[in-house]
Amino acid sequence: MGVSEQGSGGCKTVLLAEDDQDIRDVVQEVLEERGYDVIPARTGRQALDFLATADVDARPDVVILDLMMPIVTGWQVLEEIRQRPDLENIPVIILTAVSQDMPTGVTAVLRKPFNIDELLALIRDGVGVTRS
Amino acid sequence: MDQPDDQPEDVVPILVVDDHDENLVAMRGILGRPGYRLVTARSGNEALKHVLKDDFAVILLDVLMPGMDGFETAGLIRTREASRHTPIIFLTAAGADLAMVERGYAVGAVDYLFKPLNAEMVRAKVGVFVDLFRKARQMRRQEELLRTAERDRNAAAIRESEALYEASFNGAAVGIAHVTSDGRWLRANPRFAQTIGYGPADLLNMHIADVVHPVDLTDDRVGLRRLFEGELDTYRREERYLHKDGHVVWVDQTVSPLRDASGKVKNLIFLIEDITNRRDAKKRERLLAGVSQLLLQSLDHPADMAGVAKLVVGSLGEWCVIGTIEGREGRERPTGKPAVAHADPRLAASADRLRSALAVSAAYAGSLTSRTTLTSLTANADLRAAWNVDGALLAELGVNVALSLPFVTHDRVLGRVTFLSAEAFGPGEVLTAHDVTQRIALALDNARLHREAEDAVRARDEFLSIASHELRTPLTPLRIQFQRMLDERGQLVVGRAERMQPILQRCERQVRRLETLIENLLDVSRITTGKMSLEVSEVDLGAVVRDVIFRFSRELAAAGCQLSLSLGDDGALVGRWDRLRMEQVVTNLVGNAIKYAPGKPIEITVSPGDAFGCTARLTIRDHGTGIPPSDLERIFQRFHRVVAASSISGLGLGLFIAKQIVDAHGGSISVESSGEGTQFVLDFPLRGTVEATPIPPDGGQKISMGSHPGPGPALLGLNDPGVWS
Numbered sequence: 001m002g003v004s005e006q007g008s009g010g011c012k013t014v015l016l017a018e019d020d021q022d023i024r025d026v027v028q029e030v031l032e033e034r035g036y037d038v039i040p041a042r043t044g045r046q047a048l049d050f051l052a053t054a055d056v057d058a059r060p061d062v063v064i065l066d067l068m069m070p071i072v073t074g075w076q077v078l079e080e081i082r083q084r085p086d087l088e089n090i091p092v093i094i095l096t097a098v099s100q101d102m103p104t105g106v107t108a109v110l111r112k113p114f115n116i117d118e119l120l121a122l123i124r125d126g127v128g129v130t131r132s
Numbered sequence: 133m134d135q136p137d138d139q140p141e142d143v144v145p146i147l148v149v150d151d152h153d154e155n156l157v158a159m160r161g162i163l164g165r166p167g168y169r170l171v172t173a174r175s176g177n178e179a180l181k182h183v184l185k186d187d188f189a190v191i192l193l194d195v196l197m198p199g200m201d202g203f204e205t206a207g208l209i210r211t212r213e214a215s216r217h218t219p220i221i222f223l224t225a226a227g228a229d230l231a232m233v234e235r236g237y238a239v240g241a242v243d244y245l246f247k248p249l250n251a252e253m254v255r256a257k258v259g260v261f262v263d264l265f266r267k268a269r270q271m272r273r274q275e276e277l278l279r280t281a282e283r284d285r286n287a288a289a290i291r292e293s294e295a296l297y298e299a300s301f302n303g304a305a306v307g308i309a310h311v312t313s314d315g316r317w318l319r320a321n322p323r324f325a326q327t328i329g330y331g332p333a334d335l336l337n338m339h340i341a342d343v344v345h346p347v348d349l350t351d352d353r354v355g356l357r358r359l360f361e362g363e364l365d366t367y368r369r370e371e372r373y374l375h376k377d378g379h380v381v382w383v384d385q386t387v388s389p390l391r392d393a394s395g396k397v398k399n400l401i402f403l404i405e406d407i408t409n410r411r412d413a414k415k416r417e418r419l420l421a422g423v424s425q426l427l428l429q430s431l432d433h434p435a436d437m438a439g440v441a442k443l444v445v446g447s448l449g450e451w452c453v454i455g456t457i458e459g460r461e462g463r464e465r466p467t468g469k470p471a472v473a474h475a476d477p478r479l480a481a482s483a484d485r486l487r488s489a490l491a492v493s494a495a496y497a498g499s500l501t502s503r504t505t506l507t508s509l510t511a512n513a514d515l516r517a518a519w520n521v522d523g524a525l526l527a528e529l530g531v532n533v534a535l536s537l538p539f540v541t542h543d544r545v546l547g548r549v550t551f552l553s554a555e556a557f558g559p560g561e562v563l564t565a566h567d568v569t570q571r572i573a574l575a576l577d578n579a580r581l582h583r584e585a586e587d588a589v590r591a592r593d594e595f596l597s598i599a600s601h602e603l604r605t606p607l608t609p610l611r612i613q614f615q616r617m618l619d620e621r622g623q624l625v626v627g628r629a630e631r632m633q634p635i636l637q638r639c640e641r642q643v644r645r646l647e648t649l650i651e652n653l654l655d656v657s658r659i660t661t662g663k664m665s666l667e668v669s670e671v672d673l674g675a676v677v678r679d680v681i682f683r684f685s686r687e688l689a690a691a692g693c694q695l696s697l698s699l700g701d702d703g704a705l706v707g708r709w710d711r712l713r714m715e716q717v718v719t720n721l722v723g724n725a726i727k728y729a730p731g732k733p734i735e736i737t738v739s740p741g742d743a744f745g746c747t748a749r750l751t752i753r754d755h756g757t758g759i760p761p762s763d764l765e766r767i768f769q770r771f772h773r774v775v776a777a778s779s780i781s782g783l784g785l786g787l788f789i790a791k792q793i794v795d796a797h798g799g800s801i802s803v804e805s806s807g808e809g810t811q812f813v814l815d816f817p818l819r820g821t822v823e824a825t826p827i828p829p830d831g832g833q834k835i836s837m838g839s840h841p842g843p844g845p846a847l848l849g850l851n852d853p854g855v856w857s
Contacts, residue, residue: 021690022609022642030612068601097604098597113607116615 012127013037015060017047017077018095019069023112027064030116036123044072048080051087060090062126064119067096067103078103091126093119144262145169145186149179149205150194150223155247159192162251163258176200180208183215189265190258192245195224195236206239219261221245307383307404310390313360315340318399327383327406329376345372345380359389360397370407379556382408412560416567419447423568427575440572441473441549448565449553450475451483451529453490455500456539456547456576466497467547474529482528486521495520499536500548506536507562515552530554535565539573546576602649606642613639652785655716659792666710666796673748673816674699674738676711680718681736684726691730695722698737705738705748707818713793714816720786721752721812729756729809741815747799750814759805767803 014036018024028038041047067074081087091107102109108122146168148159156172163170173179195202202222209215219242243257307324309317317335325332328343341349348371355367367387372380383404389397426439441452455470469491472483490496496519515534516523531552539546549569613635619625658664688695725734732755741747768791794801799816
């Protein structure tokens with residue numbers, strides 16, 4: 001895993017919705033080492049709450065979304081994002097441990113256990129997409 | 133001619149007619165000898181009287197007599213049939229003229245004797261006729277004997293033929309009976325009577341309408357009339373006769389006319405053969421094939437009982453009621469409304485009323501779980517008691533008998549079928565009813581097995597999906613941690629030991645997590661194959677609980693759960709248990725409490741389970757949202773998770789494994805739950821079954837855990853390493 005620098009233009013924000021604490025912690029650590037602002041969410045509910053309250057400037061540049069989460073699932077979060085015009089173009093990277101019922105129309109789907117370099121590359125690309 | 137009885141056979145009567153006594157005396161002198169019986173007459177009239185009474189060998193007749201002379205007398209003798217050929221010898225004076233002699237021959241004389249009589253001549257001539265007479269008489273007698281012998285022979289032949297006829301009639305293997313023109317049974321052979329349950333004599337007071345089914349008799353009417361009118365020679369038909377006890381007997385009936393000497397039809401001969409068995413067998417075959425086909429079509433959903441009921445009516449009674457039950461043993465309830473069918477579509481309204489009445493009858497619901505077979509009950513009284521439905525409704529059905537059989541498979545009652553009929557069920561029908569019932573039972577059992585197999589497959593698929601998810605989750609941070617320790621060339625990132633330590637610690641925790649998961653899977657495999665064993669030693673329940681709680685410190689803190697432990701003050705509760713398995717049980721239950729009730733207090737109590745020191749009790753109570761009542765029954769089953777798979781992680785094996793371990797220790801586990809939380813109560817024996825088994829030489833006491841019925845590891849694929857790759 002190489003250390004790559006984040007592009008210029010200040011901190012980019014990543015919303016990380018993942019119910020498993022071990023995964024959440026390690027991904028957060030890696031992203032923070034790369035200079036991202038990470039907003040961790042333990043449930044789909046927390047992710048939605050953040051999206052609902054955050055103003056335009058605090059809006060995340062990329063959403064990393066686990067599908068199987070308690071209380072509100074990743075599917076429900078995805079549904080909500082699609083219905084919000086202001087989040088229309090936000091890149092969504094799906095993390096999942098199951099192989100059936102994959103969502104479509106997302107930036108990428110990563111199957112657990114995934115390669116962290118692949119995730120970092122997708123986030124970099126995603127950030128680029130939002131910028132253009 | 134019959135001889136008078138007093139006359140010896142060889143004595144020959146001779147009549148002598150003469151008006152002179154001296155001539156008669158002379159004739160006695162000449163002919164008075166043994167073997168001759170001389171009858172004398174003094175006039176023609178007297179002679180005729182004798183001729184009427186007697187048959188003479190020869191008549192000696194004087195020609196010249198006062199009054200009626202010899203010729204006249206001879207003429208009259210000849211007019212009588214019996215004496216037409218009796219030889220007559222005229223007695224006349226010598227020198228009679230030729231004309232007189234000719235006249236004598238003309239009236240039938242055979243000879244003349246001239247007076248004075250020559251004794252020798254008389255004797256010779258008479259002797260000739262006596263001989264003739266004797267011969268003729270002998271011939272007649274022989275003829276008579278021959279005739280008698282022939283008559284006797286004929287009589288014997290007739291008697292023999294009658295006996296033969298009687299024997300064939302009585303011994304015939306077909307039923308034979310004669311019917312008069314007004315429809316009464318004239319005679320019946322034993323087979324005929326026996327076919328319909330009567331003695332041969334019983335039928336003689338009966339009418340054809342008492343025996344032949346009314347519907348068939350109506351159809352027969354034309355045919356029988358045409359037989360009587362001579363338009364038909366035979367009339368053949370398969371029809372129903374009514375047995376004495378009321379059930380229907382099918383016969384192959386052939387009727388033919390019985391004519392008198394003049395050729396006029398007097399009676400009818402009925403020939404019957406009992407074809408009930410043949411007909412029943414054919415009917416049973418057809419019916420059972422239909423039932424099987426119908427039942428096979430509905431294997432994957434509740435069997436089509438309405439279809440079956442509809443199919444059997446008409447063949448097995450007029451009404452059919454089928455009810456099935458569902459639910460666990462002891463808590464069965466009827467599966468919806470019963471299936472009710474009737475052969476006559478016009479009675480659809482009654483069928484609907486009966487269906488509705490049975491659907492709300494507790495007595496009927498209760499009867500569905502009964503194992504009793506009721507054969508030919510008196511429908512109205514018995515059904516009213518068994519079903520507790522309105523008597524008027526039962527009267528509407530128009531049934532007299534019922535046959536009610538339970539479906540039993542694997543010693544479980546699955547429901548009941550009741551056949552109702554106006555007429556009694558024959559033995560063949562009862563057999564068919566049993567067959568139909570058995571096929572329904574088999575179909576229900578097949579459907580149940582099919583359902584269970586489908587459930588098992590679904591549970592396995594779900595389990596594999598969950599297992600895959602659960603195993604991939606700890607692998608994810610593990611992989612990321614390893615990636616963090618290597619650079620893009622695959623070289624170890626050096627000189628950052630202080631950073632490596634937490635990474636490695638995390639890795640170690642992930643590996644332990646994986647180990648626990650795999651251990652749980654293997655436990656299920658061991659339990660289902662009966663290979664899990666207990667290694668017992670002296671174990672303090674309180675100590676086990678304390679150790680487990682200590683290991684949960686970090687999780688409890690992370691979840692914000694306040695845990696309180698009460699060990700009581702009765703001293704340690706020590707039993708002979710498998711310590712690691714006990715820890716596993718407590719770990720599963722505490723882990724569940726943290727998982728399902730985060731941020732809420734958890735209370736654990738260890739105390740004596742009873743006043744006699746026989747059991748130790750462990751109580752674990754959380755204050756979560758509780759378990760829905762519908763799930764409470766099933767939470768100790770494999771792969772059952774209370775919350776949908778998408779929200780809470782876990783294999784759903786913890787409580788199943790916990791219960792198996794508790795059961796293996798001879799203990800018990802129960803659960804109570806409400807909206808304010810869930811409480812598990814576990815009782816372990818302090819002494820008892822576990823003690824009974826001697827400790828094997830390897831030191832540990834091994835107790836095999838009971839094999840669990842249901843899909844084993846082969847079905848789960850737990851033994852197949854490929855599943856997890």
